[in-house]
Amino acid sequence: MRSxxxxxxxxxxxxYDAERTGFNLTIDHRPEVVVGATGPEDVIAAVELAAxxxxxxxxxxxxxxxxxxxxGQVLINMRRMDEVRVDPAAxxxxxxGGARWSHVxxxxxxxxxxxxxxxxxxxxxxxxxxxxxxxxxxxxxxYAADRVxxxxxxxxxxxxxxxxxESEPELFWAVRGGKGNFGVVVGLEFDLVEVxxxxxxxxxxxxxxxADVLHAYRRWAPTAPEEMSTSVLLIDFPPIPQVPEVFRGxxxxxxxxxxxxxxxxxxxxxxxxxxxxxxxLDTLGEVPYAEVGGIYNDPTDxxxxxxxxxxxxxxDEGAVDAILAQAGPDSGSPLIxxxxxxxxxxSRPPAVPSAVGGRDTAYTLFATCxxxxxxxxxxxxxxxxxxxxxxxxxxxxxxYNFCGPRDAAPDxxxxxxxxxxxxxxxxxxxxxxPDNMFRVNLNIPPAA
Numbered sequence: 001m002r003s004x005x006x007x008x009x010x011x012x013x014x015x016y017d018a019e020r021t022g023f024n025l026t027i028d029h030r031p032e033v034v035v036g037a038t039g040p041e042d043v044i045a046a047v048e049l050a051a052x053x054x055x056x057x058x059x060x061x062x063x064x065x066x067x068x069x070x071x072g073q074v075l076i077n078m079r080r081m082d083e084v085r086v087d088p089a090a091x092x093x094x095x096x097g098g099a100r101w102s103h104v105x106x107x108x109x110x111x112x113x114x115x116x117x118x119x120x121x122x123x124x125x126x127x128x129x130x131x132x133x134x135x136x137x138x139x140x141x142x143y144a145a146d147r148v149x150x151x152x153x154x155x156x157x158x159x160x161x162x163x164x165x166e167s168e169p170e171l172f173w174a175v176r177g178g179k180g181n182f183g184v185v186v187g188l189e190f191d192l193v194e195v196x197x198x199x200x201x202x203x204x205x206x207x208x209x210x211a212d213v214l215h216a217y218r219r220w221a222p223t224a225p226e227e228m229s230t231s232v233l234l235i236d237f238p239p240i241p242q243v244p245e246v247f248r249g250x251x252x253x254x255x256x257x258x259x260x261x262x263x264x265x266x267x268x269x270x271x272x273x274x275x276x277x278x279x280x281l282d283t284l285g286e287v288p289y290a291e292v293g294g295i296y297n298d299p300t301d302x303x304x305x306x307x308x309x310x311x312x313x314x315x316d317e318g319a320v321d322a323i324l325a326q327a328g329p330d331s332g333s334p335l336i337x338x339x340x341x342x343x344x345x346x347s348r349p350p351a352v353p354s355a356v357g358g359r360d361t362a363y364t365l366f367a368t369c370x371x372x373x374x375x376x377x378x379x380x381x382x383x384x385x386x387x388x389x390x391x392x393x394x395x396x397x398x399x400y401n402f403c404g405p406r407d408a409a410p411d412x413x414x415x416x417x418x419x420x421x422x423x424x425x426x427x428x429x430x431x432x433x434p435d436n437m438f439r440v441n442l443n444i445p446p447a448a
Contacts, residue, residue: 002045006038006080019068023061023122025304026371026405031058031075033044037079037098042307045185050074050437051158058178058440061098061124065131065307065401067408070440074183082189088113089092091194095125095188103158104295107288113192113245114343116144119231120298122435126185127413130175132356134364135202136258138294139344141193141227145176146350151230152187156433158281160186163351167269174428177355178419179400181444182427182432199259199266200295201283206253207329209277210234214324216276218315219254226344228259228269231296234327234337246281251329256295257284304371304399308383313395315339326386327367334369335382355425357417358397365390366402380406403442413442423447 010033019034032055035046050057050073058070061078078098086104088111097102101117104125118128118135130151134145141147149446151163153175161183175182205213217232218278232255239249249303249330255273259266263286287295297395312319324330327337342361349359367386370380383406387394398407400416402424407413414422421442429436430446439445 002041004035004042004045006042006155007036009034009036011069012385018076022060022065023302024307026064027066027069027303029058029060029070029075030072031070032072034075034077035079036077039337040152040154040160040162043097044160045078046074046076046160047154047156051156054068054438057184057437058177059184061127062100062122064120064123065357065403066105067405067442068440073440075440077175082363084110086113088194091192092189093192094187094189097184098124099125101125101379105292108192109196109288111197111424112194114195114289114292115190115192115291116147116388118143119293119296121293122298122300126188127179128401129188129190130177130179132177132358132399133340134340134346134399136198136229136295137193137195137260139226139341142262142345142348142350143354143356145356147191148176148188149191150189151175151185153183153185155183155439156435158314170428171432173353174355174425177357177400178425178444179437180426180441181238183438187261195260196289196294198259198287198289198292199261199263200287200292201271201285202257202281202295203255203270203279204247204281205277206280207246210253210329211308211324212428213253213274214271214320215317216273218320220318221341222313223271224341225261227261228257229341230258230442231256232429233340234323236329236336246300247396250280252280253431258292258295270335284305287398292363306371306376306379306383307366307368307402308387308406309364309366309399309402309404310387310390311358311395311397311399312363312365312390312393313361314393315363316393318395320388323365323390326389332381334379335367335386336369337386338366340364355417355421357421358395358399358401359393361397361399364399364402366397392400400442408442408444410445412428413444416442
């Protein structure tokens with residue numbers, strides 16, 4: 001058995017609780033062992049330890065998208081493996097398995113380059129990218145997973161593999177979309193794009209304008225060019241000091257924009273939405289790409305959040321009315337809802353095929369709410385009512401990265417892929433992880 005270079009924690013040890021805890025506190029991991037990996041050798045040692053004891057392996061980078069608890073298993077905390085290397089000439093970057101986009105963007109921005117990062121720069125590079133990757137540049141450049149060149153992966157046999165389309169094409173295809181089901185990602189190399197600034201920001205409208213704004217948006221969005229990525233957030237801000245005074249205790253509709261064209265053209269494109277109502281706040285303007293995270297202002301403090309999502313095949317008048325009935329200002333719902341437009345480059349097949357599904361999805365509808373102690377049944381019921389109300393517009397597919405605990409069963413996970421890709425994925429799983437060691441996730445089981 002290999003020794004560990006990084007720290008190892010067991011229940012009762014000082015530091016155990018901090019090491020097992022990520023951003024989303026809904027899943028409370030209680031692993032037998034937590035390995036604070038400092039490099040690939042620690043990951044290999046953790047996999048070998050799990051194999052020797054017949055345990056599963058879970059991975060914690062930032063903890064933004066938990067689905068299954070690692071209770072009694074081996075949990076690998078990747079946060080120390082946050083190295084980033086940028087090759088501006090090749091327009092590529094390599095990021096360690098614990099790196100966040102906040103580690104990458106400051107190193108790419110000085111070269112006028114950008115990764116296909118997520119709306120939150122505090123999300124982990126590996127998990128976000130290999131689960132598909134939907135972000136502020138996606139309608140123009142596609143899924144982040146489709147820009148991956150190499151994946152450094154420790155598989156269930158304890159072997160470190162440098163996986164490319166040429167070296168192991170089936171595994172390379174599967175991991176790009178199937179995420180952590182096939183091994184522990186210790187690093188990946190991906191393409192960058194030439195973007196140094198955006199026309200971006202948000203329009204914040206008051207509760208009384210919610211219906212007018214959302215209906216205007218559903219008419220406007222299909223006319224937006226691919227260079228424009230947008231989303232709408234419906235949120236009732238709590239009356240607490242941590243919330244900026246302009247938002248505190250108010251229900252707001254926040255329309256967010258990220259446009260790679262000129263400021264002048266951006267102003268022209270956004271004008272029809274600006275005219276719907278008077279915004280409480282208008283933050284639109286030219287934004288250096290290094291400040292892209294400020295467009296969305298996603299939370300950074302750990303919290304117990306219960307998430308769910310669905311994919312919409314269209315957004316018509318009835319769909320908007322249903323969203324407002326379930327999560328609008330008069331609904332009394334605790335839900336925070338984000339409607340995100342896809343289409344554009346997301347809908348086109350990549351140069352190198354990947355397992356990413358849902359390419360015909362028009363919009364994703366993501367819902368979350370704070371989970372109070374002992375309140376899971378009530379919160380789940382609220383999410384279930386939203387999903388039932390949206391059934392007429394539901395495409396019947398899921399976006400893998402937006403899945404939550406309610407999607408952890410295999411019959412739900414498979415909705416993130418085409419039937420043909422699911423069959424292919426379970427065969428790849430059987431080849432590389434026949435005992436399903438990597439099952440502390442939205443699991444793809446090995447074929448019988």
